[in-house]
Each structure stands twice: as C-alpha cells, then as structure tokens.
Amino acid sequence: MNTHDAIEARRAVKHYDPNFVMSDTDIDRLMDLTLLSPTSFNIQHWRFVLVRDNELKQQLRAAAWDQAQVTDANLTILVCADLKAWGKEPERYWRNAPQQTQDMLVPMIxxxxxxxxxxxxxxxxxxxxxxxxxxxxxxxxxxxxxSCPMIGFDPVKVAEIIGLPDEHVIGLMITVGKALKPAHSRGGQLTKDEVVFIDRFPS
Incomplete structure (x- = not known):
C-alpha cells in the first residue's frame, strides 16, 4: 500500500479480532518505521510502552472507561515522552554525524x-x-x-500501571490489530475553505 492509500484508508477502528496475533517480525518492523519520525534536535524523546500482557491490558481497559479495543487489539501502545531527554548524553543524538556538525548542534541542544x-x-x-x-x-x-488513537483514559492510573518514570508524560494510547468490523463512515470533513488559508487568516 502506498502512502496516499494508507492515509485515505486509515480509520479509528474500535472493534478488533481478539484472536489475531501479530508476528514479532511485524511488530519490530512497525516500531522501526515509527522510530524514523522526526524530533527537534533529533533528541528522540518519545518512549513507547507496548503492552501485550493480558492482565495489564485488563487494567488499562478499566482505566480507559472499559473500552474493549484496549484488550481486544493485539497491541496496546502508550506513546510517552521523556521531558528531560535533551540533557541526557545529548552527544549520542548526533554520534553518526560529521564532527563539525556534532560540534555545532550538541551545544545548541x-x-x-x-x-x-x-x-x-x-x-x-x-x-x-x-x-x-x-x-x-x-x-x-x-x-x-x-489502529485507534485514544485519549479516553485516566492518565494518573495509566501512569501507575505502566510505571511511568518521573519527568515523563503520556501523550496518547494507540491500539493496533486486525479489525473485526470496519470503522463507521467518516463523520463529516470540513471544507478546505474553512481550514486552509493562503498567507494569513482572513479578516
């Protein structure tokens, strides 16, 4: 599937086949692709908790208003970030760059x-x-x-369940698996005239 097709086909799926199991190879590939995402100064401060343990998923479901996709999807992923990653050996974020680039960027971080x-x-x-x-x-x-992006959960309880370290935050939860039934039709896209402006907002 090419990028355009993936963008058009991606929907927030709520109902998953609970018997489907992703291969470890596919999970590794999925995360390898995700880790190519850009970050400011390449500090890569996102942290991903892939919850696969059924008991933990049940706890997460209870903290997420009993939403079934938390337990039925093969993967439940907490996308978090380390707020202080910028100060933790910042030279490692540019270790493969030319020395001149390292000398310029690392102090800038x-x-x-x-x-x-x-x-x-x-x-x-x-x-x-x-x-x-x-x-x-x-x-x-x-x-x-x-997949399905989720913000409907108790962040304090979820932080406790996953052992979120100090100075970290949870951004959202994402479920990944095989749809048991398709997502609802799109609710209603705003027109480009309402959301896309040239050069500045209209007066």
Whole structure:
C-alpha cells in the first residue's frame, strides 16, 4: 500500500479480532518505521510502552472507561515522552554525524532547552508524540493492520500501571490489530475553505 492509500484508508477502528496475533517480525518492523519520525534536535524523546500482557491490558481497559479495543487489539501502545531527554548524553543524538556538525548542534541542544522552560519541554513532547503516533498508525495501515488513537483514559492510573518514570508524560494510547468490523463512515470533513488559508487568516 502506498502512502496516499494508507492515509485515505486509515480509520479509528474500535472493534478488533481478539484472536489475531501479530508476528514479532511485524511488530519490530512497525516500531522501526515509527522510530524514523522526526524530533527537534533529533533528541528522540518519545518512549513507547507496548503492552501485550493480558492482565495489564485488563487494567488499562478499566482505566480507559472499559473500552474493549484496549484488550481486544493485539497491541496496546502508550506513546510517552521523556521531558528531560535533551540533557541526557545529548552527544549520542548526533554520534553518526560529521564532527563539525556534532560540534555545532550538541551545544545548541543544551543551550536551547536549558533556557526554554517546562512549557516548551511539554510542547515539544506533545509535538513529537503526535508526529510519531501518526507515523505509527500509517505504517500499521500500510502493513495491513488497523489502529485507534485514544485519549479516553485516566492518565494518573495509566501512569501507575505502566510505571511511568518521573519527568515523563503520556501523550496518547494507540491500539493496533486486525479489525473485526470496519470503522463507521467518516463523520463529516470540513471544507478546505474553512481550514486552509493562503498567507494569513482572513479578516
């Protein structure tokens, strides 16, 4: 499936075949593709918790308003971010770059984020989580799988279940598997005139 087809075919699927099992090879491939997502300064601060244990998935379902896709989908993924990744051996984010590039960019990371403050850290985390999540869902669709992005859960309880470390945040939950039945038809797309503007917002 090409990129255009994956974009058009991807839908938020709520009903999954609970007996379907993704291969480890496909799961690895899915995450390899997801990890190609861009991040500011290449700090790669997203963190992915792939929940496969049935008991843990039951706990997550209870913390997610009893939504069945949490347990029925083969994978339930918590897309998180480390707010302080920028300060953790930042030279490793550019270790394969030419030395001149490393010498320029690595000091810029600390210089930028040490001044940016907690709001910028969180904003960057949410941007990166969003980009990576869309990459993950499109990659899943291209591989023949279905997905559903979710924000309907208790973040405090979910953080406890997955052992979220300090200075980390949860962006969203994504289920991945095989649809048991198709998603509902699209609810209603706004026209381009309402959401796309040239050069500036209309007055």
């Amino acid at each position: 600390s210089g930028f984020y040490s001044q940016a403050g907690p709001q910028m850290e969180r904003d960057e985390a949410m941007r990166s989580v969003g980009i990576a999540s869309q990459t993950l869902m499109l990659a899943a669709k291209a591989m023949g799988y279905d």
